[in-house]
Amino acid sequence: MGARTALATGLGRLAHWGLHDVLHRSASQLPGRVALAVDPHAIAGLAPKLSQGSIVVCGTNGKTTTNNVLACAMEAAGYRVLCNREGANMAAGVAAALLPGRSADWAVMEADELSTVNIVPALRPRYLVLLNLFRDQLDRAGEIDHVQDTIASALAASPETVLVVCGDDPISMGVALRAREAGTRVLAFGIAEGLRLGADRVPEGAFCQACGAQLDYDYRTYAQLGAFRCPRGDFARPELDFWATGVRVGREGVSFDASGRTLPGKVRVCASFGGVYMVYNLLAAFVAASLAGVDGQTFQRALDGYHPENGRLQHFVVDGREVVLNLAKNPTGFNQNISLLLADEREKAAFLVINDDFNDGKDISWIWDVDFERLAGSPEALRVVAGGHRANDVQVRLKYAGIEAPIAGSVAEALEAISDLPRERPLYVLTNYSALWPAKAELERMGERHE
Known part of the structure; x- marks a missing residue:
């Protein structure tokens, strides 16, 4: 390891210590940014x-x-x-x-x-x-x-x-x-x-x-x-x-x-x-x-022994209701989540959350390529709630699919919107990137993990 890489590594580790051990925050990126700023070839050096x-x-x-x-x-x-x-x-x-x-x-x-x-x-x-x-x-x-x-x-x-x-x-x-x-x-x-x-x-x-x-x-x-x-x-x-x-x-x-x-x-x-x-x-x-x-x-x-802990297909129980959280960030991902949802023969509800932050992409026209019509044609009763920064866009898209969807600002509000449904009916929460971690944190505060 060259001197420049060694310096970059030392400063990156110091940044990791400060974030992770002192501030108790995620250290998944900033230490790497520090290292690469000092030595752009740090990955090759390590x-x-x-x-x-x-x-x-x-x-x-x-x-x-x-x-x-x-x-x-x-x-x-x-x-x-x-x-x-x-x-x-x-x-x-x-x-x-x-x-x-x-x-x-x-x-x-x-x-x-x-x-x-x-x-x-x-x-x-x-x-x-x-x-x-x-x-x-x-x-x-x-x-x-x-x-x-x-x-x-x-x-x-x-x-x-x-x-x-x-x-x-x-x-x-x-x-x-x-x-x-x-x-x-x-x-x-x-x-x-x-x-x-x-x-x-x-x-x-x-x-x-x-x-x-x-x-x-x-x-x-x-x-x-x-x-x-x-x-x-x-x-x-x-x-x-x-x-x-x-x-x-x-x-x-x-x-x-x-x-x-x-x-x-x-x-x-x-x-x-x-x-x-x-x-x-x-x-x-x-x-x-x-x-x-x-x-x-x-x-x-x-x-x-593997249990998802990153918001992908995580299961929670909130006040006796099962909540399934998963990422859906493009047409294919959403269509596969719809298939997964329809494979659940129980009556159910869905909370669809779309943001347009930088890591999501500002262009959300892709929601018109999602086959939401399959939800409208589901033989089982289905309640759908829209959310996220672009909740109104989701609501309009669902309307064209024949689905009326109220808007909720959080998972808690979505659960309130379906509170009249029996607790045996699960709620599927499908979000894109920037909405995933807030939804996960909210569910961890409200409920408990269900393996």
Whole structure:
């Protein structure tokens, strides 16, 4: 470690001590900002402390859960792991997670897609896990091709990195095509069977990444993911290196058999939190863990002990009513949450909260691509409440979907709005980024965690 990196590390650790130990505040980003201000190459300077290397997880949806499950599995296998568990996924968050004085075997780091161009060349990870790509935060990220270009450039600057990619996602496979042409080794994972579930009404990446023709599907799992192929024969889902079969998805969670070309046999993976998207997240975590030397039994043991604590699919009980909190920040994320909500056969209520802070994106026109009409057509009784800075916009969108929704300024007000409903009816709280942590803090004050 050079003198400048050593100084940056020392000042970053001092900032962490002041924030975490003295002020009792989050130290997930500011110490990294301090370190990078002193030494812009601090991430590269700290990378040699990792005896085995690093794994970076990126993608539009699911990277925080995938990253944290992976880190837990590797720790269960006895590895010393550094991880940005709080979801601080830009360069400052990665630098902050690398600051602790202890050495480690691995770093497991979530990375914002646009930040990969800074993080990957500096960290030189052994594996980059690409979960999916969807339209998200258009005023910051731009269109999908810009995100693809960024990730492809990051991989080109770290040629030893292996790309572990969702082979079911044609947009992610667009990145893989470019990466493979540049010499990157590519491993693909996916679901190797149709799930016989209703696919989303508004798929995004429905066109060939090579010629632009509309893709054909043997089956779709959700959004644009599935067994796709170009009718002109120049682009298709690759032969999978790792795959899931025997998939079960329900309110009680998900389960599937994970298999792979380099694995000795099937491993049954089960989790108490659900959704089709979670099958992909857990399969990606399983694949990365396996590549790092974690066996299937250890992975499942870690998963059994994993409980979301970052607002993703957290369950609370407030005055006898179950409240389910989850992140929904773009059309695909919302559509998957709607699928999860509809899979709950109980009568229920939903509080939909949309903010437009910087980390959410000011442009919220994407709410018109969310299939809220599925809620209006639900056979079960459903009460919906709108909230957030853009509550009125949500209310108008829901009106066009045939849903009347009163406005509430908080979770407590939403609970009051449905207080006439029996306590057996759960409330689903779906928020985008900046609304998630306030909702989580409010629920922790009002109720108790429910595992």
